[in-house]
Amino acid sequence: MYKLALVGRPNVGKSALFNRIAKRRIAIVDEAEGITRDRLYTTATFLGREFELIDTGGIDAKSKADFNEEIRRQALIAIEEADTLVMVVDGTIGLTIWDEEVAKILLRTQKPLCLAVNKIDYMQTEKLIHDFHSLGIKKIIAVSATQGNNIMELLEAAFEGFDFETSTKQSPEARIAIVGRPNVGKSTLINHLLNDERVVVSPIAGTTRDSVEIPFSFDNQNLILIDTAGVRRKNKTHETVEKFAAVRTEDAITKADVCILVIDAQVGLVVQDKRIADSICEAGKGCVLFFNKWDLVKGFRMEHARKSIELESPFLAHCPMIFGSALTGRNSLDTISAALEVFSATKTRINTGQLNKFVEGALQKNHPPMLQGKRLRIYYMTQVAIHPPTFILFVNNSKLMGDTYKKYLTNQFREVFGFAGVPLLMHLKNKAKQKERKSVLSGTEKPCNEDDLDDSYFT
Numbered sequence: 441m442y443k444l445a446l447v448g449r450p451n452v453g454k455s456a457l458f459n460r461i462a463k464r465r466i467a468i469v470d471e472a473e474g475i476t477r478d479r480l481y482t483t484a485t486f487l488g489r490e491f492e493l494i495d496t497g498g499i500d501a502k503s504k505a506d507f508n509e510e511i512r513r514q515a516l517i518a519i520e521e522a523d524t525l526v527m528v529v530d531g532t533i534g535l536t537i538w539d540e541e542v543a544k545i546l547l548r549t550q551k552p553l554c555l556a557v558n559k560i561d562y563m564q565t566e567k568l569i570h571d572f573h574s575l576g577i578k579k580i581i582a583v584s585a586t587q588g589n590n591i592m593e594l595l596e597a598a599f600e601g602f603d604f605e606t607s608t609k610q611s612p613e614a615r616i617a618i619v620g621r622p623n624v625g626k627s628t629l630i631n632h633l634l635n636d637e638r639v640v641v642s643p644i645a646g647t648t649r650d651s652v653e654i655p656f657s658f659d660n661q662n663l664i665l666i667d668t669a670g671v672r673r674k675n676k677t678h679e680t681v682e683k684f685a686a687v688r689t690e691d692a693i694t695k696a697d698v699c700i701l702v703i704d705a706q707v708g709l710v711v712q713d714k715r716i717a718d719s720i721c722e723a724g725k726g727c728v729l730f731f732n733k734w735d736l737v738k739g740f741r742m743e744h745a746r747k748s749i750e751l752e753s754p755f756l757a758h759c760p761m762i763f764g765s766a767l768t769g770r771n772s773l774d775t776i777s778a779a780l781e782v783f784s785a786t787k788t789r790i791n792t793g794q795l796n797k798f799v800e801g802a803l804q805k806n807h808p809p810m811l812q813g814k815r816l817r818i819y820y821m822t823q824v825a826i827h828p829p830t831f832i833l834f835v836n837n838s839k840l841m842g843d844t845y846k847k848y849l850t851n852q853f854r855e856v857f858g859f860a861g862v863p864l865l866m867h868l869k870n871k872a873k874q875k876e877r878k879s880v881l882s883g884t885e886k887p888c889n890e891d892d893l894d895d896s897y898f899t
Contacts, residue, residue, distance in 0.1 A: 445522035449538040450498025453558040456585035458495035524552040617666040617696035625732040629766035698726040705731040724828035726782035782861035795821040816840035838868035
């Protein structure tokens, strides 16, 4: 698949153009300079032909801003791997010396090159493109990322002479999001897994802003790794960009199949980690815990860490826990193996016969307590969905199911069937009619509407 990279100095509208071509809001767009730091990739199409689109941070050789050198290096890598280049400039500001510097870099590559003069929102302003002829780029197209003007013409010019063959691109088998608080080592873990400086890494919290999707192959499986911005507490999120980054992270959790929650082993599980875990559970996604920087921990055993997790979070207590170091790579690949096992578990189906046998055994071990002179009765249980595994328990009265007995049933269920790292959604439904009960036991039941369910809970 051909790759097209958008390159230019800061704040000329590359990310806005990236979103316009992709037809989705992927990159964060803001008036401030230096918002994009990593290379962002997405698959886009024009005239039925697929290509890979790359957004880059602004190239500014003289800037002393944070991460400038790292941003420049990321952009140069994108230039190197791209098949065709689009240089983006700001038509309203005109030609600058920084545009000239970027043009020299791109012309030296001798790759197909097209100039997109952005922010030409009206036909009357198209004459502004003539300021840029001195750059020596033959193909010049006036575009507007905000209005969507001449985007198709730009892509046709960029891919002129390219021979698009039928794509054999395979869809990813799983999407794995790396999530956690700022500065716990998420980007370092990504870079070590890829054996490449794929995303910008810095000791400064909040370095990553966009959610960066990266194709990754592991044991002959095509995966997508998603590097996300660190999630701060809401009252700590002041900048508009940080708020956008938090929204992108929440969106990444929703779109992922499994999340790897990175925890700073030196600090341990904190309130914000638990909030992120709750978001993963509520989204119905699988979860793996990675205790990063474990090589720096002294006088604290893995057993102690596991015990503290069990006390702090019932859901995380059932998640696979990996102890290692993203910096040295210790046990980093184990996180992917564990994530794929969790992903496989999210697709597991259990037949109604096995579930009813489980219910019978659980009731015999521990009868439900009496509440207001009445006792809970569970008639039968069935699975109605996967991703996440979803079950319905048919009972005499859902109000008789106390929290303690819920916890008991869940623990027994996981002991019998596993589901490590997988949130389980349990619905309670009051006593079914005899005819409906027979259909459930025979496996011919109709799916229940959510309105028919009396109670539900994630665990």
